[in-house]
Amino acid sequence: MYDKTVRRRRAVLGLLVACSLILLTAYFGESGSGALHSVQRGTSEVLSPVQEGASRALKPVRDLFGWFGDTIAAKGQVEELRRERDRLRTEVAQSEARNADYDRLSKLFQLNGALGLDKLGPKTGRVIFQSPTVWYATIRVDKGSDDGVKVGHPVINEEALVGRVTEVFGGSAQVTLITDASTKVPARAGRRQEFGIVEPASAGNPTDLVMNFTQPNARIRVGDRVVTRGTEPEDHAASRYPVGLPIGEVTRIVHEGTDTQEIHLRPYADVRSLDFVQILTRPRGPDS
Amino acid sequence: MIALTPQLLLRLAALGMLGVVVQTAAVSQLPIAGANADLSPLLVMAVGLLCGSLAGGVFGFGVGLFADVVALQTLGVSSLVLLAVGYGAGRLREARDPEGTLVPLAVGAAATLAFGAGFALLQFLLGVDAPVSWALIRQLLATLVVNTLLALPLYALVRRWLQPAMPDDRRRRRRRAYTTGGLSPLSRGPEVRR
Numbered sequence: 001m002y003d004k005t006v007r008r009r010r011a012v013l014g015l016l017v018a019c020s021l022i023l024l025t026a027y028f029g030e031s032g033s034g035a036l037h038s039v040q041r042g043t044s045e046v047l048s049p050v051q052e053g054a055s056r057a058l059k060p061v062r063d064l065f066g067w068f069g070d071t072i073a074a075k076g077q078v079e080e081l082r083r084e085r086d087r088l089r090t091e092v093a094q095s096e097a098r099n100a101d102y103d104r105l106s107k108l109f110q111l112n113g114a115l116g117l118d119k120l121g122p123k124t125g126r127v128i129f130q131s132p133t134v135w136y137a138t139i140r141v142d143k144g145s146d147d148g149v150k151v152g153h154p155v156i157n158e159e160a161l162v163g164r165v166t167e168v169f170g171g172s173a174q175v176t177l178i179t180d181a182s183t184k185v186p187a188r189a190g191r192r193q194e195f196g197i198v199e200p201a202s203a204g205n206p207t208d209l210v211m212n213f214t215q216p217n218a219r220i221r222v223g224d225r226v227v228t229r230g231t232e233p234e235d236h237a238a239s240r241y242p243v244g245l246p247i248g249e250v251t252r253i254v255h256e257g258t259d260t261q262e263i264h265l266r267p268y269a270d271v272r273s274l275d276f277v278q279i280l281t282r283p284r285g286p287d288s
Numbered sequence: 289m290i291a292l293t294p295q296l297l298l299r300l301a302a303l304g305m306l307g308v309v310v311q312t313a314a315v316s317q318l319p320i321a322g323a324n325a326d327l328s329p330l331l332v333m334a335v336g337l338l339c340g341s342l343a344g345g346v347f348g349f350g351v352g353l354f355a356d357v358v359a360l361q362t363l364g365v366s367s368l369v370l371l372a373v374g375y376g377a378g379r380l381r382e383a384r385d386p387e388g389t390l391v392p393l394a395v396g397a398a399a400t401l402a403f404g405a406g407f408a409l410l411q412f413l414l415g416v417d418a419p420v421s422w423a424l425i426r427q428l429l430a431t432l433v434v435n436t437l438l439a440l441p442l443y444a445l446v447r448r449w450l451q452p453a454m455p456d457d458r459r460r461r462r463r464r465a466y467t468t469g470g471l472s473p474l475s476r477g478p479e480v481r482r
Contacts, residue, residue: 024364058314
């Protein structure tokens, strides 16, 4: 008797599972005008007056629940408004950040106009990574070989020279900043355009560069502007940095008038807060 | 296992149809704490617990099919999942015969969870292109909480509706025998002393 009951139960279960699976497969496989869809639509059409009637009959119940819900919602509205206020505050902060970005980009383009950099193929990129260690002053920019960027291209921001490209990937490029220990930039300063090599004064100090190898009798004063020279000191070949890019301003001169004089300068570019930079993809002009 | 008499089948059919209609016409339009209660798994669970696995399975299949037809969903999805829910609840009754007052509450929660998870799984298997988001999981959890709160009163209502068509079960018979005094040792005490 027990076995019979169990067998019957299992048979019914198996039959129902099979029915479900057949229904599912047939329904899923047939088109919208298939038999099962038609049956479903027909049944639903027949039942719709019932549903409509039930919906009307149950409206008072819905209204009652709705009244409770509205009361609770009204109380919760204060909280909702507070959340909205917080959201708007966030939006204002984001908008301010966008405005700041706009200002920087605007300055960047102004610099392009002033220095005539448009013909040097500037590609504007956003800084997507900055090295966390002071020993490697590098950033990553979201422009790479796909945009025509190559190793050695100079990089500027809205204020001055920032560094040079040292690694290129498809969609990004690694830029070594002028504050990195490996950087050496041929530069000139003062009214007589005295030559020298700009390099970091010390590792991890982004506000102090030093101009070495200047002539002892060079007429350079505190406050003079330092810009890129455009040629290499050894062979006067064209440098990777185009001529006239601003670097910084002379702040002090150590051992003045000697062979070992050091001209310290504060870079114009604040490399600690770079958002947008431009990579000059034709540093030697449009014909390069 | 309880025998499926015509009267019981009739009541089950009415319960199923009424349940689905009420669900679609009213309950689905009443958001509670950001979610809607889903009466189908609770009804199927209650029938499974009261009538056993066969009745639970058949009722689950029927309610699921009816819900799929009414809601113009893919036929067979709800019926397959609710069939498993009803059968499982029925087997629990047959194998363990749980007597605790809060059993419907726990089984209701489990049934809701199983229905939600099973339905979602089948939808994904059928290729519904919806990402599993936190919103979806939150919705499932909110429905679970609301259904858990509704499980006990709904179970009581289903039991009240089905009781006239159900044969006396042993537990109820035992309790009635005690309360009427026939078999209670306390009531028989004076006779024993005499």
